[in-house]
Amino acid sequence: MAATIRDVARLAGVSASTVSRALSMPGVVNATTRARVQAAAEQLGYAPNKAARGLITGRTGNIGLVVPDLANPFFPSVVKGVQARARMHDVAVFLADTDEDAAAEVGLVLALAKQVDGLILCSPRADEDELAAIAADTNVVLVNRLVEGVPAVTFDNEGGMRQAIAHLVALGHRKIAWVGGPKTSWSSAHRSIGLYAAAHDHGVKLVDVGHFAPTYEGGMAAADQAVASGATAVVAYNDLVAIGLLARLHARGITVPDDLSVVGIDDIAMSRMSRPALTTVRLPKQRAGEIAVELLLAMIDDPDPDTIIGTRGTLHGELMVRDSTGLAADRTSDPARP
Amino acid sequence: MAATIRDVARLAGVSASTVSRALSMPGVVNATTRARVQAAAEQLGYAPNKAARGLITGRTGNIGLVVPDLANPFFPSVVKGVQARARMHDVAVFLADTDEDAAAEVGLVLALAKQVDGLILCSPRADEDELAAIAADTNVVLVNRLVEGVPAVTFDNEGGMRQAIAHLVALGHRKIAWVGGPKTSWSSAHRSIGLYAAAHDHGVKLVDVGHFAPTYEGGMAAADQAVASGATAVVAYNDLVAIGLLARLHARGITVPDDLSVVGIDDIAMSRMSRPALTTVRLPKQRAGEIAVELLLAMIDDPDPDTIIGTRGTLHGELMVRDSTGLAADRTSDPARP
DNA sequence: CTGAAAGCGCTAACAG
């Protein structure tokens, strides 16, 4: 059906090897033959078969991307970044959604590993040893997760949390609740650490409300405990949780930000659309995907050296102040508050 | 690095072909040798190289999926459905996001076509002739779009709109506004048709407010015109638009549903989270992805016959009544309303 | 600078 390299060779009156060279190492071939070959290729609509090429070069020109759940708006953003950058480099992207199933994750990765040059893994759950094992014989870049010796793109969770706390303290809050994500989540743990450090530095109290699903429902579930904690502000594991919080608070007749301020993390599109609009720490999700691709491609071009192994890109978050910590909630002039 | 079929053959003391057979046509090989081969394969962690296999069988075991914009929550759902079903059949999925760029779409499709057995296209924008041309020499299944002679999975837009109108009419609405999507959108056109037909049947008036971007911003832009139309209810092109509408109405102090009722289409996750929760027509997005895979796989197994070419799966929507058309808006007992 | 030959990992005849 599709034209092969030999069809082009015949039409151009040269050998297959010349076609191959003319197309992938233009400099090494006579200008006129090159032109002839290119014309022939054009005419036939020839495009090299990547699979066949990969068989011999050991490079497929494809990369794999594994995400836990596309329904969480965080991940489509990362995927978009990966896509865009991959396309720039003319590499195709295999996508796998593990549905938050750490076991499936490993299986999928193994299956994919055979037909790609490298893998980008957003795997909050998978076992650290398994990740290390996979990284041992495949090019792997981790996103939003750190494992010894594996290149990764992460977010500066500590810094983001510091900004959130500073903002809340400036508004007069002295007791702040933290609604954490899943127990096993790497980023939840790091956000927690940053929060405690910042709270300590500012001399304010942080109350840990517990671990919840990283979803709208998780936020609904956490809301009552957050209220009961007596805090005047809540920081949620992510925006989805924060929005769940908002919903439950509204249902209970608790006004945000007047009665309670809420801060999320991620800055998903939905955050601007919630009522009230959500103050959140914007994470450059798309950028993370782009950088992951660059890192991966660098590893593929030049595997092994220490310049890359262990490399990490750290991206900084940026506080987006919106209505959920609005001025109405300024407690600096309210003597009744502790 | 990775074990090849010959490594397994050597370890099992058989020939490469026997390994190949033992693994892919187990019935045709002696039970004891088969066991030996399987053990060897296991021990070496052998997995066949799909690219090499594809070279000879002409089947890659991969499919391609093209979507216009992952940031629109509609598409991640479809992708999830495709993923899940593809995994069941042990096929891998290439994903491409065209960023709403119809031109890029074609280029991407051509590039992908070489390394997949078939393509699932969610291409609201691409030119009809181009789609037909692509479908002529590649297995293609369209989602949410109909082109002569190309298998497709679509939604019953007319039926969905009929449900929406029936609901609004039952609540006493007699003048309903329609906020359409992009001019070139296939589904916007069909939704419009369904709406007019239903309005006509019920003897109520439908006001076309115009075409808007299928986004939150589009909804914001449409809100004032919807209000000015004098309608008591609005049907929006999709949920994102409806939620934009809600935001702008709120900003203007117009209460939903008391002053104006709003209905969306899609039932994205966000719809349950908006305030008020959005009444919408639920489209089985994930199911659409699953069916698209089944259709595509059927075409691949058995290309050409008329049983498939021209086949279409039509999925029906389901009205989800929520607060944005709440009881408070019941106009049946309100004599002041027309 | 170009052609011929070899072979990537695998499967499909074809013998045995």
Added chain:
DNA sequence: CTGTTAGCGCTTTCAG
């Protein structure tokens, strides 16, 4: 039931 042979489409020595 199993081994041998050939070759998918391509790149890469190796000669010329």
